[in-house]
Amino acid sequence: MSTDVVVNITNLNKSFGNNHVLRGIDLQVQRGEVVCIIGPSGSGKSTLLRCVNMLETPTAGTVVVLGRELTDIDCDLDEARAHIGMVFQQFNLFPHMTALENVCIAQRKVLKRSADEAATIAHGLLARVGLIEKDDAYPAQLSGGQQQRVAIARALAMNPDVILFDEATSALDPELVGEVLQVMQSLAQDGMTMLVVTHEMGFANGVADRVVFMDAGVIVEQGPPSQVISAPVEERTRAFLSSVLNH
Amino acid sequence: MAISKRKKAQYRRIAVYVLSVIALLAVALVVDWGRLQSAMFQWDIVVEQFPSILTNAAKNTIIFTIFGFAGGLSFGLLFALMRLSTIRPYRWFAATYIEIFRGIPLLVTLLILGFGIPIATGWHWPNPYVQGAVPLALVASAYMAETIRAGIEAVPKGQMEAARSLGMSYSRAMITIIIPQALRIIVPPLTNEFVLLIKDTSLISVLGVTEGTRDLARFGRDGVNHTANATPLIVAGLVYLAMTIPLTQLVAWMERRAKAVSR
Numbered sequence: 449m450s451t452d453v454v455v456n457i458t459n460l461n462k463s464f465g466n467n468h469v470l471r472g473i474d475l476q477v478q479r480g481e482v483v484c485i486i487g488p489s490g491s492g493k494s495t496l497l498r499c500v501n502m503l504e505t506p507t508a509g510t511v512v513v514l515g516r517e518l519t520d521i522d523c524d525l526d527e528a529r530a531h532i533g534m535v536f537q538q539f540n541l542f543p544h545m546t547a548l549e550n551v552c553i554a555q556r557k558v559l560k561r562s563a564d565e566a567a568t569i570a571h572g573l574l575a576r577v578g579l580i581e582k583d584d585a586y587p588a589q590l591s592g593g594q595q596q597r598v599a600i601a602r603a604l605a606m607n608p609d610v611i612l613f614d615e616a617t618s619a620l621d622p623e624l625v626g627e628v629l630q631v632m633q634s635l636a637q638d639g640m641t642m643l644v645v646t647h648e649m650g651f652a653n654g655v656a657d658r659v660v661f662m663d664a665g666v667i668v669e670q671g672p673p674s675q676v677i678s679a680p681v682e683e684r685t686r687a688f689l690s691s692v693l694n695h
Numbered sequence: 696m697a698i699s700k701r702k703k704a705q706y707r708r709i710a711v712y713v714l715s716v717i718a719l720l721a722v723a724l725v726v727d728w729g730r731l732q733s734a735m736f737q738w739d740i741v742v743e744q745f746p747s748i749l750t751n752a753a754k755n756t757i758i759f760t761i762f763g764f765a766g767g768l769s770f771g772l773l774f775a776l777m778r779l780s781t782i783r784p785y786r787w788f789a790a791t792y793i794e795i796f797r798g799i800p801l802l803v804t805l806l807i808l809g810f811g812i813p814i815a816t817g818w819h820w821p822n823p824y825v826q827g828a829v830p831l832a833l834v835a836s837a838y839m840a841e842t843i844r845a846g847i848e849a850v851p852k853g854q855m856e857a858a859r860s861l862g863m864s865y866s867r868a869m870i871t872i873i874i875p876q877a878l879r880i881i882v883p884p885l886t887n888e889f890v891l892l893i894k895d896t897s898l899i900s901v902l903g904v905t906e907g908t909r910d911l912a913r914f915g916r917d918g919v920n921h922t923a924n925a926t927p928l929i930v931a932g933l934v935y936l937a938m939t940i941p942l943t944q945l946v947a948w949m950e951r952r953a954k955a956v957s958r
Binding site for chain 1: 851853854856857858859860861862863864867871872875876879
């Protein structure tokens with residue numbers, strides 16, 4: 449297998465009880481690639497993303513990230529997850545810690561970096577996501593957009609090989625969406641490997657190298673945005689796009 | 696002219712005040728205050744209770760409470776984590792323990808452990824403090840386990856997911872992320888448990904205590920026997936209040952502050 453494949457998902461299936469959410473997903477993500485997953489709600493996009501770092505345990509199939517098979521019972525998930533960043537819809541910042549501590553905590557406890565080193569890195573990352581002088585702010589004192597940018601810095605602090613974005617802008621007020629998308633776009637330009645579940649068609653169109661359209665637990669269509677978004681082949685893709693774009 | 700609704704409400708409020716004052720006056724006139732005082736609040740007996748009611752009885756009550764609380768908190772945390780474990784036998788054990796010790800009155804537990812165990816095994820409690828504090832801690836841990844579990848479950852699920860997605864192990868995430876947040880939630884209910892424990896220590900005296908290990912309630916009862924007067928019990932009750940009211944006020948303050956902070 450080429451080392452340039454960061455994420456390799458094969459025949460992934462996931463059921464919740466009788467609800468068969470993912471029905472045989474095959475997906476590869478190359479190093480430096482930005483893949484946007486779009487599709488109607490309930491199509492299994494978020495579940496697929498959560499299977500990539502095993503927040504959900506797949507019912508069948510394999511997930512390989514950088515040569516580690518996460519679905520293998522012998523795989524050390526904690527070790528593997530340290531290299532897979534994740535940004536959540538609800539931010540999930542640690543409310544009892546400042547922005548800086550949020551970005552430092554896993555560096556200290558997981559990567560065993562020194563307090564000084566972690567703080568220097570965290571300070572730099574907070575500046576990178578446009579949060580200067582917010583080191584000592586608690587999440588409750590920050591806007592949604594600022595919180596989500598702290599969450600991105602927190603993921604970046606682990607030097608991840610890939611970052612998973614799970615509808616990172618869906619919980620934001622409309623005027624705050626842009627600042628988060630901007631940070632995500634700059635990460636993409638810096639060559640970060642990203643797997644992005646999103647409803648932002650503009651972002652998918654402008655930033656994604658590849659767009660994956662999912663419906664009812666299967667990948668219906670995938671390809672460059674010029675194809676999937678501008679000239680979809682499948683009827684289901686067209687129906688979805690016309691419903692989201694005509695608003 | 697018809698009376699408006701608001702006027703009517705105003706009259707009703709005034710009537711309630713007037714009736715309350717009349718009721719208080721009636722009680723004050725009917726009660727034989729002299730008799731009441733001679734039976735329940737003789738000043739020379741009050742003075743007699745001091746200082747040993749503080750240096751001995753209140754001290755013992757506090758010792759029992761603190762050991763009961765510390766033991767209850769440690770085991771309560773353990774049982775709470777066991778109840779939340781993915782390992783079933785842990786859950787079963789903790790659930791059974793909690794049901795048993797919450798379902799049996801403390802008085803019965805004290806008698807079973809304090810008397811029953813020594814009779815059944817020939818083993819004897821090393822000293823009266825341990826004999827009283829251990830059953831208290833075991834029962835307290837059952838209640839506190841439920842409080843702590845509720846606190847941990849009140850922390851949003853996303854917190855554990857975020858911690859795990861950063862590569863933290865389950866126990867690391869619990870210690871660093873979940874439990875600190877849960878503690879903030881459960882400090883007020885735990886303080887209430889502390890107040891309940893202060894009062895529950897009064898049951899320990901059924902185990903039979905020496906002069907030196909009497910708690911407040913026993914001290915008051917012994918005082919009644921000595922003086923043939925209820926005053927010692929009243930004084931004991933006042934000493935309990937001196938301990939409990941500051942704590943309940945502290946809880947009220949913490950809850951007001953928590954309400955002000957969360958928006």
